Amino acid sequence: MTDETEITLTVNGTEHTVEVEPRQLLVHAIREELDMTGTHIGCDTGNCGACTVVKDGEPIKSCLMFAAQADGAEILTVEGMEDLPEAGPELHPLQEGFKEEHGLQCGYCTPGMLMAGKALLDENPDPDEDDIREAISGNLCRCTGYQNIVKSIEYAADELEGRTATDGGAVAENGRDAETAFDSESADADTFCGVEDCCGGPSADDAGPGDQFEREYLGGDSE
DSSP states (O other): OOOOEEEEEEETTEEEEEEEOTTOBHHHIIIIISOOTTSOOSOSSSSSOTTEEEETTEEEETTSSBGGGGTTOEEEOGGGGGGSTTOOSSOOHHHHHHHHTTOOSSOSSHHHHHHHHHHHHHHOSSOOHHHHHHHTTTSOOSSSOSHHHHHHHHHHHHHHHHHHHHTTTOOOOTTOOHHHHOOTTTSOGGGSOSSTTOTTOOOTTTSOTTOHHIIIIIOOOOO
8 A cells, every 4th residue: 555645735816735646646646635626637747747846936837746845835826826916807908818818729728828927927917929839839729829818918918017007006905906015095195196086095075174185186285
């Protein structure tokens, strides 16, 4: 009987303790022990990239790593994308991009492509086409010819950039959106640029008659 090893994996923000055989691959642990089957198995040799996940911020092929080697790691799979701070009401911008730009046909490579794209955009929010093609070069697609996959990731980059601009550059904290992460009442008014709804500052409707922001930048009279 093969001895099993207890390991801890934090997958999509949730910590799991599982018993694995020393020879069990990470992809099999994710699929069989954690029942997260969005991570696909293709070649089992590291060639196709269908099993790509993000481990501690880096894209890895989970068929090339033993589960025991990932003990203590933080892992993102495709199931966790909808819960990320940058995700919209229904889809993450990358998922939305693949939908809008027809970046998938059979869909078998798509989870791995999404993970490769996520790791790229985390490192380089404004990639050019060459950057994208290099980032997905380890992921094979037999359907699309890759062009629409590139467009899908470009779509996501543009969408994320647009959201950042709309939020005035505010950065999400602890899973909260930029609006709730920013406390306009406690912020120093001197950090605002003076343009309504810009730089994370309050709008004219939100500014009370005694607000320093209103007095200094909107021309309101204090009480």
